[in-house]
Amino acid sequence: MAIPAKLRAPGWYRAALFDVLGFAFAFGLTTLIRWLMHQHPVIDGAAITIVALIAVPLFFLVGIGTMDYWFYWAAGRPTRPEDHSQHGAYTWRDYFRPNTDHKVIGIQYVVHSFFFLLVGGLLAMLIRAQLAKPGMQFLTPEQFNGVFSVHATVLIFLFVIPVFAGLANFVLPLMIGAPDMAFPRLNALSFWMLPVAGVLMLMSFLAPGGSFAAGWTAYAPLSTSMPIGQLFFTIAVQFAGASSIATALNFLVTIITMRAPGMSFFRMPLLVWANFATSLLVVIATPFIAASQFFVLLDTALHFHFFDAFVGAGRDGNVIMYQHVFWFYSHPAVYIMILPGFGIISEVIAVKARKPIFGYRMMAFSLLAIVVLGFTVWAHHMFVSGMASWIRIPMMITTAIIAIPTGIKVFSWLATLWRGVLHIDTPMLFALGFLTTFTLGGISGIMLAMIPFDIHVSQTYFIVAHIHYVLYGGSLFTIFAGVYYWFPKMTGRMYDERLGKWHFWMTFIFFNLTFGPMHIIGIQGMPRRVAEYAAKFAAWNLFISLSSFVLGASTLIFIYNIVVSWRWGPRAAANPWRGMTLEWQVSSPPPIFNFDAVPTVVGGPYEYGVPGAVHGILKPPAEAKPVPAGVAAGSSGQGSHT
Amino acid sequence: MVLIGAIGTAIGIPIVLSIPWFPADASTQAHNIHTLYDVLLIATVPIFVGVETVILYSVWKFRMKPGEELKDGPPIHGNTRLEVAWTALPAILIVGMCGYAYTVLHSNEKNLPGAMVVNVTERQFAFEFSYPVSGGKQIVSPDLYLAKGQPVVFHLRSLDVIHSFFVPEFSEKIDAVPGITTTLRVTPTRIGNYPAECTELCGAGHSLMRAGVHVLTPTAFKTWLSAQKPNGPPPIGNPPKNAVQPGVPGDSTPAPSVPPHHI
Numbered sequence: 005m006a007i008p009a010k011l012r013a014p015g016w017y018r019a020a021l022f023d024v025l026g027f028a029f030a031f032g033l034t035t036l037i038r039w040l041m042h043q044h045p046v047i048d049g050a051a052i053t054i055v056a057l058i059a060v061p062l063f064f065l066v067g068i069g070t071m072d073y074w075f076y077w078a079a080g081r082p083t084r085p086e087d088h089s090q091h092g093a094y095t096w097r098d099y100f101r102p103n104t105d106h107k108v109i110g111i112q113y114v115v116h117s118f119f120f121l122l123v124g125g126l127l128a129m130l131i132r133a134q135l136a137k138p139g140m141q142f143l144t145p146e147q148f149n150g151v152f153s154v155h156a157t158v159l160i161f162l163f164v165i166p167v168f169a170g171l172a173n174f175v176l177p178l179m180i181g182a183p184d185m186a187f188p189r190l191n192a193l194s195f196w197m198l199p200v201a202g203v204l205m206l207m208s209f210l211a212p213g214g215s216f217a218a219g220w221t222a223y224a225p226l227s228t229s230m231p232i233g234q235l236f237f238t239i240a241v242q243f244a245g246a247s248s249i250a251t252a253l254n255f256l257v258t259i260i261t262m263r264a265p266g267m268s269f270f271r272m273p274l275l276v277w278a279n280f281a282t283s284l285l286v287v288i289a290t291p292f293i294a295a296s297q298f299f300v301l302l303d304t305a306l307h308f309h310f311f312d313a314f315v316g317a318g319r320d321g322n323v324i325m326y327q328h329v330f331w332f333y334s335h336p337a338v339y340i341m342i343l344p345g346f347g348i349i350s351e352v353i354a355v356k357a358r359k360p361i362f363g364y365r366m367m368a369f370s371l372l373a374i375v376v377l378g379f380t381v382w383a384h385h386m387f388v389s390g391m392a393s394w395i396r397i398p399m400m401i402t403t404a405i406i407a408i409p410t411g412i413k414v415f416s417w418l419a420t421l422w423r424g425v426l427h428i429d430t431p432m433l434f435a436l437g438f439l440t441t442f443t444l445g446g447i448s449g450i451m452l453a454m455i456p457f458d459i460h461v462s463q464t465y466f467i468v469a470h471i472h473y474v475l476y477g478g479s480l481f482t483i484f485a486g487v488y489y490w491f492p493k494m495t496g497r498m499y500d501e502r503l504g505k506w507h508f509w510m511t512f513i514f515f516n517l518t519f520g521p522m523h524i525i526g527i528q529g530m531p532r533r534v535a536e537y538a539a540k541f542a543a544w545n546l547f548i549s550l551s552s553f554v555l556g557a558s559t560l561i562f563i564y565n566i567v568v569s570w571r572w573g574p575r576a577a578a579n580p581w582r583g584m585t586l587e588w589q590v591s592s593p594p595p596i597f598n599f600d601a602v603p604t605v606v607g608g609p610y611e612y613g614v615p616g617a618v619h620g621i622l623k624p625p626a627e628a629k630p631v632p633a634g635v636a637a638g639s640s641g642q643g644s645h646t
Numbered sequence: 647m648v649l650i651g652a653i654g655t656a657i658g659i660p661i662v663l664s665i666p667w668f669p670a671d672a673s674t675q676a677h678n679i680h681t682l683y684d685v686l687l688i689a690t691v692p693i694f695v696g697v698e699t700v701i702l703y704s705v706w707k708f709r710m711k712p713g714e715e716l717k718d719g720p721p722i723h724g725n726t727r728l729e730v731a732w733t734a735l736p737a738i739l740i741v742g743m744c745g746y747a748y749t750v751l752h753s754n755e756k757n758l759p760g761a762m763v764v765n766v767t768e769r770q771f772a773f774e775f776s777y778p779v780s781g782g783k784q785i786v787s788p789d790l791y792l793a794k795g796q797p798v799v800f801h802l803r804s805l806d807v808i809h810s811f812f813v814p815e816f817s818e819k820i821d822a823v824p825g826i827t828t829t830l831r832v833t834p835t836r837i838g839n840y841p842a843e844c845t846e847l848c849g850a851g852h853s854l855m856r857a858g859v860h861v862l863t864p865t866a867f868k869t870w871l872s873a874q875k876p877n878g879p880p881p882i883g884n885p886p887k888n889a890v891q892p893g894v895p896g897d898s899t900p901a902p903s904v905p906p907h908h909i
Contacts, residue, residue: 144850145850145851145852145853146850148853149847149849149850217850218847223808223846223847225806225807225808225824226807226808226849229806229807313824313825313826319825320825321824321825322825323823323824323825323826324823357708357719358717358718358719359718359719359721359722360721360722360723362722362723362724362725363723363724363725363729364724366724366729388810388819388820389821390802390820390821390822390823390826393755396751400744400747400748401744404740404743405737405740408733408737408740411732411733411736412729412732412733414697415732416729418697418700418701419722419725421700421704421708422700422704422708423719423720424704424719425708425710425717426704426705426709426710428709428710436701436705439697439701440697440698440701443693443694443697443698444694447694450690450740451683451686453744454682454686454743454744454747455747455748456675456678456679456682456750456751456754456817457679457682457683457686457747459817459818459819459820460668460676460814460818460819462845463810463812463819463845463846464812464845524665524667527667527683528667528669528814529669529812529841529843531843531844531845532845533847533852534852534853535852536853537853538841611721612718612721613718613719613721614721617721
C-alpha cells in the first residue's frame with residue numbers, strides 16, 4: 005500500500021497520524037493486559053487515558069519528526085548527510101516545524117512561553133475576580149482549586165523555566181562565539197516536549213472531575229485521591245522536566261566544549277555563567293520531581309500505597325516523604341527560575357551603566373555558591389509539616405546563609421551603577437525595578453527562614469506575596485529586561501521606547517499595589533488557596549483585585565509593542581547598545597551560522613571605560629592581534645590564546 | 647548619601663513598626679513572635695533603605711546627560727575591602743537573627759509542666775477537639791475551649807489528607823498528617839473568640855474548614871468542661887473501620903485501578 009508522501013515525511017500530517025496510532029496503541033495495550041488479567045470491565049476509560057497520556061505525546065514527538073535522524077542511525081540505515089535543511093527560518097511556517105537552529109529554537113521557546121504567560125495571567129485574573137468579594141462568586145470551590153493549580157503550574161513549568169531556556173538558547177551560543185548549540189537535534193526535541201506538556205495541562209480542564217486541583221505542589225495523599233485530571237499534571241510535568249534536563253545538558257556541553265578560542269571561564273559573560281550554574285541545578289534536581297510524580301502516578305494508577313497512611317487502616321505509607329522528594333527539586337527550582345535572570349541583569353546593568361561589572365569573579369563564585377547551598381535548604385518549606393523537628397534548625401541556618409551570595413550580587417550591581425553613565429531606557433528600568441522588588445522579596449525570604457515567624461505565616465497570603473515578589477518582581481522583571489534588551493538582536497527591529505517605559509511604570513506600580521498588601525493580610529491570618537475568606541479581609545482583597553486587573557492590562561502594552569515593532573519597527577543596528585559581548589558584534593538578526601569566521605576572545609566581557617579594550621575579534625586566532633588594553637580584570641584566566 | 651540613608655532608615659523604621667501587622671496576640675508564643683518580627687523589621691529596613699538610596703541617588707546623579715551618549719564610566723573592576731565588608735556584615739547579621747530566632751523557638755516549644763492535652767482530629771472538612779478526662783473517657787467538641795494562662799499541648803491527627811491547624815491570634819500552626827501524630831504547644835493569654843483555620847489545601851471544602859476558638863477564664867472553662875458529657879458522640883462521626891481512599895465529595899470517577907486481590 006502506498007502511503008502518501010505527506011504522511012511519510014516529518015510534519016504535522018504525520019504527527020496527526022501518529023497521534024491516532026498512539027491512542028490505538030494505548031487502547032490495545034491496556035485492553036490486552038486487562039483481558040489477560042481477567043479484569044472487569046475489560047475496556048476501562050480511565051486506564052486507557054493514563055496509558056494514552058504517556059503514549060500519545062511520545063508518538064507525536066516521533067510523528068512531528070524530532071527523532072527521524074536517530075531512528076535511521078539506530079536502525080543501521082544510511083543517515084541523511086546534514087544538509088541544514090532544518091536550519092534557519094525563512095517563513096513563519098518554519099517556526100512550526102522542528103528546527104535545529106538555536107536562534108529559531110530560541111524564538112520558538114520565547115514566543116511559546118509568552119503564550120503561556122498570557123494563559124497563566126488570564127487564570128490569575130479569574131482568581132482575583134473570584135476573590136474580589138468575600139463569599140462564593142462564579143467559580144465552584146473545585147473549579148477555583150483547579151484554576152490556581154493550573155495558574156501556578158503553567159507559569160512555572162511553561163513560562164519562567166522555558167523562557168529563560170529560550171533566551172539563553174538564542175543568546176548563549178552567540179555570546180561564547182559558537183555556531184550553534186552542541187546538540188541541535190536534542191535542542192529541537194527539548195522544545196517540542198513543551199507544547200506537549202502545555203496541551204496536557206490545559207486539556208486537564210476537559211477531564212471528568214475537572215482539572216488537577218491539588219495545587220502546583222500536588223501534595224499526597226490529596227493528589228493521589230483526586231479525579232483523573234490530576235494525572236494530566238503528573239504526566240505533563242514529566243515532559244516539561246525531560247525538556248529541562250535535555251536543554252540543561254545541552255547548555256553544559258555547549259559551554260564546556262564550544263567556547264571560542266580565548267574565551268576562558270573567567271572571560272565568559274555572566275549570562276553564560278548564570279546558565280552554567282542553572283544547568284547544573286537542573287540536571288541534578290529535576291529527576292527528583294520526576295520521581296515524586298512517578299510515586300503519585302503509581303499510587304493512583306496501580307495502588308502502590310507509597311503515601312497511603314490512614315490512621316486505623318494499618319497502612320504504613322509515608323506522607324511526608326513526598327514533600328521531601330518534591331522540595332528537593334522544587335527548592336533548587338526557585339534558583340533555576342532566578343539565576344538566569346541574574347545573568348540578564350548583569351548584562352543589562354554593565355552595558356547600560358557603561359561600567360565593568362563590579363567584582364566579576366565574586367559574581368561568578370556567588371552563582372556557584374547558590375548552586376551548592378540551594379541543595380541544602382529544601383525543608384524550609386516544611387517547617388510546619390510535622391517532619392522531625394530538629395531538621396528545621398540546620399535548614400534555617402543554610403537558608404539564611406544563602407542570602408549572603410545573593411546579597412553579594414545585589415551589592416555588586418549597585419556598585420556597578422556607581423559613577424557610571426546610566427542609560428535609563430526600558431531594559432534598564434526593568435533592571436532597576438528588579439533590584440527594588442527582588443530586595444523586598446529577599447528580605448521577606450530571610451524573615452521566612454526564621455522558624456517561629458515562618459510558623460505564623462506558612463500557608464498564608466504572606467507566602468503568596470513572597471513568591472510573587474521573587475517570581476514576578478524577580479524573574480519576570482528580568483525576563484522583560486532581557487526581552488527588551490535582545491529584541492533588536494532577535495528580530496532585527498527596534499521596539500517602541502515610549503511604550504516600553506509605559507509598560508514598565510504600569511507594571512512596577514501595580515505589581516507593588518497587588519502583591520504588597522498580601523503581606524499584611526497574610527500576617528493577619530488569611531490562608532492561601534482559599535476560594536472564600538473572612539469578611540475582615542474584604543477591603544484589602546478588593547483593592548488587590550482592582551490593582552491586579554490593571555497589572556494584567558499592563559501586559560497588553562507589552563504585547564502590542566512587541567507585535568507591532570516586530571512587524572513594522574525601525575530596523576535595528578548590529579549593536580544599538582554598544583555592547584562588548586560577542587552577540588552584538590554580528591548583524592541583527594545574526595547570520596544563519598552566527599559567525600563567518602571563528603571569533604577570538606582577547607579580553608573580559610565588560611571592559612567599558614578601558615581605552616581601546618575589546619572583548620572579541622571576529623577573526624581566527626592566527627589573524628587576531630593581541631590587544632594590550634582591557635586586561636585589567638577577568639583576563640588573567642587560563643587558556644588565553646593571545 | 648550615608649546621611650540620606652540614615653534619615654531614610656530613621657523614618658522607615660517607625661513607619662513599618664506602626665503598621666498593624668498582626669491580629670491580637672493571644673498567647674505567649676504570639677507575643678514572642680511579634681517581638682521577633684519587630685526585630686526583623688528593624689534589622690532589614692536599613693538594608694532596603696540602603697539599596698533604594700543607592701539606586702535613586704545613582705539615577706539622579708549618574709544619569710546620562712545630553713552629550714554623554716558615547717561616554718563610558720570609569721573602569722572600576724572591584725574593591726576587595728568593600729566586597730569583604732558586604733560579605734561579612736550580612737553574615738554577622740544573619741548569625742544574630744538565627745540565634746535570636748532559635749531562642750524564640752526554644753522558648754515557644756518548651757515542655758511546660760501541667761500542660762493540658764487536647765487531641766485534635768481533622769478530616770475533610772471539619773475539626774474535632776477532644777479533652778481526655780479521668781477514666782479513659784473524653785469530652786468531644788466541635789469548637790475549641792481553652793483557659794487563659796493554662797498551657798496546652800495539642801496532639802493532631804488526620805483521618806484522610808493533610809490538613810493544618812492555625813489560630814492566627816496564637817501565631818502557631820502545625821499540619822495534621824495521615825499516619826503520624828503531630829504536636830503543637832500554646833499558652834493562651836487573652837480572653838476572646840478566635841478562628842481556627844485549616845491552612846493546608848485539603849480539597850473542595852478547604853476554604854470553609856474553620857472552627858471557633860474560645861479562650862475563657864479558668865473558672866468559666868471549668869464550668870464549661872463540667873457541663874460536657876464525657877464520651878459524647880464525636881461531632882464529625884466515628885472514623886470508618888477501614889479508612890477508604892478519600893475523594894473529593896461527589897467524585898464519581900472510577901478509580902483506574904487494579905483490584906487489590908490482583909496485586
